Amino acid sequence: MSAADHRTVGELLADSEVLARETLLDATPDHAPAMVRSWNQLVGSAAELWAVLPSAPDNPSGLDPLERLRAVGEAIGRSVTAGHWPGQGPTDERLTQIADNLARARDLVEPYGRPSQQGSPETQRDIQDLHVQVMHTLYVATHGTAVALRAHVTDLQQRLAAEERRRQRLAERPTALEITAAQDMIARFDGFEQLAGAYLFGLPPILANPDQVREAAPTRLETALAAWEVQAHRTLATSPDPADLVRVARVQALITSTAGVLTEAAARKGDIDGDIMQRLAPALEANQVAWGRAAKRWGELTNPTSRTDIALVGAAGEVRAAIAAAATNPTGWATADQLASRVDLPKAVKILHLSMVASIDIAYVVRDTAADHPGLAAPARIVGMRAQGEAEIAIEQGETRYEGVTWTTPRQIAANQPIPLPEPARRGLINLADDVIATTNHAVAAAAQLHPSHVEAANRSGHEAHRGRSVEGLQIGRPHDPRLGDHADELHRASPRRLIDITDQTVVTSNQAAPVAAGLRWHCPPGMKLPKPIRECARYRREPQTRTGHQGIASKSSPAAQPGRQRPKEGHA
């Protein structure tokens, strides 16, 4: 940061957004590792700036969405520092520049303290715009990183295949492990992007009457889950005891079960499609079972002296209390009618599924803990039993390193004293964490279409008068350049949960698939094959009623508003 930097806060934020867009437009395979390495610094700077900005008018409870994201950013940073892919190396210039800009903005804002959010609707809009700008920068940069990571994975896969054909030396080839690690990183960035997107697309409108703003206050469940995620990351970051891991897994299992109960109730009440529930229910069940198994295995490693982090106990207690109050009755889970009378079902479903998105990263941290935590120790008898069991499985699969190895001494067994976990015992924990990760990803993917954000986006059309400025802030203000070839490429390359409406360069996720689909009726060239979520989207098959129905996504310069734009044939749907 140069001493001659005279940019204002507004200019620094605007420059940051431009840089974030550039990462997206220039997301090449080579950039991906450096972008991952820079991530923690970027999120840290954003969080520090956020902390000194006036609190957002949509956030009267003090619930801090950046804390949640910062916890994920720090977890990714720790993972890289611990030597996991991509390991140490150069950082990304653009992301580092954005981090520096945000740090500079913080320096400029901080002397004025954190003023109250009280003020006229215009002031509140300005405050919201600042928050939106910071979050949008992160959102676009996340997407850019994920796109670069996907390109990197494709590149590694192609190189691996080509070099196998050419019989290149093993040391010069990318490894399957490297590819898996990069794919894991994509899943973590996908989760991050959904969390940032949930903030951007779930913003309540700024109303003239402050009382109405207060009505939009987060529920107890929302607050408890957000606090839980942050605390789980904090506890797992600081030499956790196996008892902490048990508690994390038990709470996550309960959250998953609750998500199942509330989602089913929402389906019964007609708030979500029954077909989606049919796909989602087994995914949630598998995820709950996976967390339950992990809890049991970590539980075996505890001993009578084990202590659970007191802050984790507090956060878990609040989640339990919130779930008990919202979703249970004296005989078990509350009925659909009871649930509908107690909570806003679509909102509660959204909150729980967002929490599942956040749990993807918690699951990765659990796996990192199993793999790396140097202080991981457990009673000798269970360590011996588990290590031997895993070693035998590995030997059956051709692993020779474990043959004839004994994992404990008779003395350790006699005293059942805590001993460090040998590699095979860790391997068992890692496998269980992998199951959790896979089932969480599956559940999150199955839930993608029921995410009510797209409903909110549509509902927002009624609030355009006071959303206008923020909506502008959400758009990547490139002059209209249809580049429909790129559009098609991006849509084809995108995973089902990630799409870009390139017409106005607005980044969207499947949460916004419906409005985007409605927009694509107008933008798509004939013959273009659409991704599944858009094809399946009911709104796509309908004639958009008005352009304001998806104004939260499309820009004012959208070609949808232009007469004569070719529309896709119905067959594409």
Next chain:
Amino acid sequence: MSRQRMDADTAETVAGVVRLLRRAAELVWAGVDAEGAGSPRQVLGLGIDLAADEARNLLPEAIPVDGPVPVGDEPAGLLRSAEQLLRRVTTPGAGTRLHGLRAQVADLVREVNTGVGG
């Protein structure tokens, strides 16, 4: 009541409470496993776990928690015993955390008596 100021009798009583709660939790989680995914007894199981954590965190490091496994196969009975033990702690000025634990265990007893956990 800080860990340092806890007298030996109280510490021993709280250690007994930890054992009772841990055993009760073990039984409830076995029930959860038997019922399969989505069991509502998870709420009770987690509640007992958290009460056991709270009790464990009240104790100084030097106090051993291991001891004989409490007799009984009914979570309700074990929770009632824990509640009774906690009532016996009459240390003047017992801290808010101990009072909180008492209330927490009393709530769990009510929950297990009226609900699915018993």
